[in-house]
Amino acid sequence: QVQLVESGGGVVQPGGSLRLSCAASGFIFSSYGMHWVRQAPGKGLEWVAVIWYDGSNTNSADAVRGRFTISRDNSQNTVYLEMNSLRAEDTAVYYCARPLAWGSGNYYNGIMLWGQGTLVTVSS
Amino acid sequence: QSALTQPPSASGSPGQSVTISCTGTSSDVGAYNYVSWYQQHPGKAPKLMIYDVSKRPSGVPDRFSASKSGNTASLKVSGLQAEDEADYYCCSYAGSNNLLFGGGTKLTVL
Numbered sequence: 001q002v003q004l005v006e007s008g009g010g011v012v013q014p015g016g017s018l019r020l021s022c023a024a025s026g027f028i029f030s031s032y033g034m035h036w037v038r039q040a041p042g043k044g045l046e047w048v049a050v051i052w053y054d055g056s057n058t059n060s061a062d063a064v065r066g067r068f069t070i071s072r073d074n075s076q077n078t079v080y081l082e083m084n085s086l087r088a089e090d091t092a093v094y095y096c097a098r099p100l101a102w103g104s105g106n107y108y109n110g111i112m113l114w115g116q117g118t119l120v121t122v123s124s
Numbered sequence: 125q126s127a128l129t130q131p132p133s134a135s136g137s138p139g140q141s142v143t144i145s146c147t148g149t150s151s152d153v154g155a156y157n158y159v160s161w162y163q164q165h166p167g168k169a170p171k172l173m174i175y176d177v178s179k180r181p182s183g184v185p186d187r188f189s190a191s192k193s194g195n196t197a198s199l200k201v202s203g204l205q206a207e208d209e210a211d212y213y214c215c216s217y218a219g220s221n222n223l224l225f226g227g228g229t230k231l232t233v234l
Binding site: 114116 | 125127158160164169170171175176181211221227
């Protein structure tokens, strides 16, 4: 079964840290770039970060750059999002997501597969 | 980078057509043919409806169509059905390995 399953969400105090994991199955994980996308309660989708299929390149949105780090372990079919210096405005459901197409450069034309999301709440 | 601009709401009666716009700039929507559209029902993950400006993934009804002109992309839903009621988001590549989403449009089927 082709799926993505996120874990690691929870309640954290402002300034704290959290690491999200996303386990992939049912497809050749090492052939696809991966994204994290978030959605604050009652708000729209916001792209967070991307990592290339082999982990050789990453990028993140201005709102999280320097605080969040995306990484992957292709031997474990897992992508991670390390979140530091968390703020109240980082409160959101975080989705792990896979592009439509595999291979180098095929990261941005559409996101085909989404996880169920994991809720991160930053509050004292 | 600012989010792409979408109308907050749109509506139509069953059987009618509705078009949702998505306005960006010459650095995102206008620069690349990497516009995608997503449907999201309450409490659910988004679903890809359109990619590469106007292509439909397998399984998406042909009632959904899309196009782009200059810095504005558009999603048209024809023959509205009750199950089309959802939030719709556009997304565009914005260069330098960045993606940009629109603010979302709530589609109501009257």
